[in-house]
Amino acid sequence: MIDIRKLSKSYGAFDALRDLDLEIAEGTVFGFVGANGAGKSTTFSILATLLPPTSGDALIGGASVRSAPAEVRRKIGYMPDFFGVYDQLKTDEYLDFYAGSYDIRPRDRDVLISQLLELVNLTDKRGTYVDSLSRGMKQRLCLARSLIHDPEVLILDEPASGLDPRARVEMRGIMKQLKQMNKTILISSHILPELAEMCDEIGVLDKGRLVARNSVKEIHSRLKGDRLITVKLNGPADPAVRFFESRPHISGISEEPAAGEIKFSFSGTEAEQAALLAAAVSDGLGVRSFSEEETDLEDVFLAITEGGARSE
Numbered sequence: 001m002i003d004i005r006k007l008s009k010s011y012g013a014f015d016a017l018r019d020l021d022l023e024i025a026e027g028t029v030f031g032f033v034g035a036n037g038a039g040k041s042t043t044f045s046i047l048a049t050l051l052p053p054t055s056g057d058a059l060i061g062g063a064s065v066r067s068a069p070a071e072v073r074r075k076i077g078y079m080p081d082f083f084g085v086y087d088q089l090k091t092d093e094y095l096d097f098y099a100g101s102y103d104i105r106p107r108d109r110d111v112l113i114s115q116l117l118e119l120v121n122l123t124d125k126r127g128t129y130v131d132s133l134s135r136g137m138k139q140r141l142c143l144a145r146s147l148i149h150d151p152e153v154l155i156l157d158e159p160a161s162g163l164d165p166r167a168r169v170e171m172r173g174i175m176k177q178l179k180q181m182n183k184t185i186l187i188s189s190h191i192l193p194e195l196a197e198m199c200d201e202i203g204v205l206d207k208g209r210l211v212a213r214n215s216v217k218e219i220h221s222r223l224k225g226d227r228l229i230t231v232k233l234n235g236p237a238d239p240a241v242r243f244f245e246s247r248p249h250i251s252g253i254s255e256e257p258a259a260g261e262i263k264f265s266f267s268g269t270e271a272e273q274a275a276l277l278a279a280a281v282s283d284g285l286g287v288r289s290f291s292e293e294e295t296d297l298e299d300v301f302l303a304i305t306e307g308g309a310r311s312e
């Protein structure tokens, strides 16, 4: 559905985007993660035909952003990272204005506006002034606006930024519904866990390059697979090391004598982990604590993607 080919963008001598190659299948929710300035908004602006690329091209449903921008615009809904201020406009007037700009007939608009407000959970805000809405509500109204012409592809720049946890959960629910409607969705964020909650696949942009790409399923199975366990001991490390070496699902045992602890990777189930702890205690190893380290999603993501989509 989206086919990005050697897409580059320079601002003067500065290369904001370098040779981006990316294919995204229909119905996929794809997340772009990257630090501030990585090139996410530049990519999205090019896909939304608001910014011409320096070289390369991007096809949306077969239409080129270079040679068929009007066709691309009909296929996409775009939500920018900053949206304007609309003094004196009510939510339904706001959507009516955009419906008009997409040539939707006045007699069809009332039902359409009701459906869109329902989709983004704003039915009870119909007739409310846009300026009086919370940030999360404005964001959802902006999403409704981007859906007004029923586009196949949605390009959402930082849709969850600045939202409180409850508003993020709400946004996630809406994304699920849009996915069920078979929309292809591109979302950006600089927070990986936030994207992992909403996306099927994730690509990492760094200084204008795609440095990694992977499916969220794989990241999650890897996260569940290996846990790093730290055991603090009262007694000597040697018997404990021998004990854990003899047990299944354990690899990479390391000793940190100064801290009086040992660490290892454990790939068993939670029940097997509980049984391991019980056995270690009953063996009299002097276990002071037994803890599972939080695995960093970003580390796991980069570790399993290493070499995969690296382009440098």
Ligand SMILES: Nc1ncnc2c1ncn2[C@@H]1O[C@H](COP(=O)(O)OP(=O)(O)OP(=O)(O)O)[C@@H](O)[C@H]1O
Residues within 6 Å of the ligand: 011, 014, 016, 034, 035, 036, 037, 038, 039, 040, 041, 042, 043, 081, 190
């Ligand atoms: N009009 C412009 N002129 C010059 N440089 C620009 C322009 N627009 C963006 N840049 C630069 O290009 C780089 C990529 O910017 P871009 O906005 O695409 O990043 P981003 O990943 O979306 O970051 P953020 O999360 O902060 O929005 C940045 O270094 C930015 O300063």
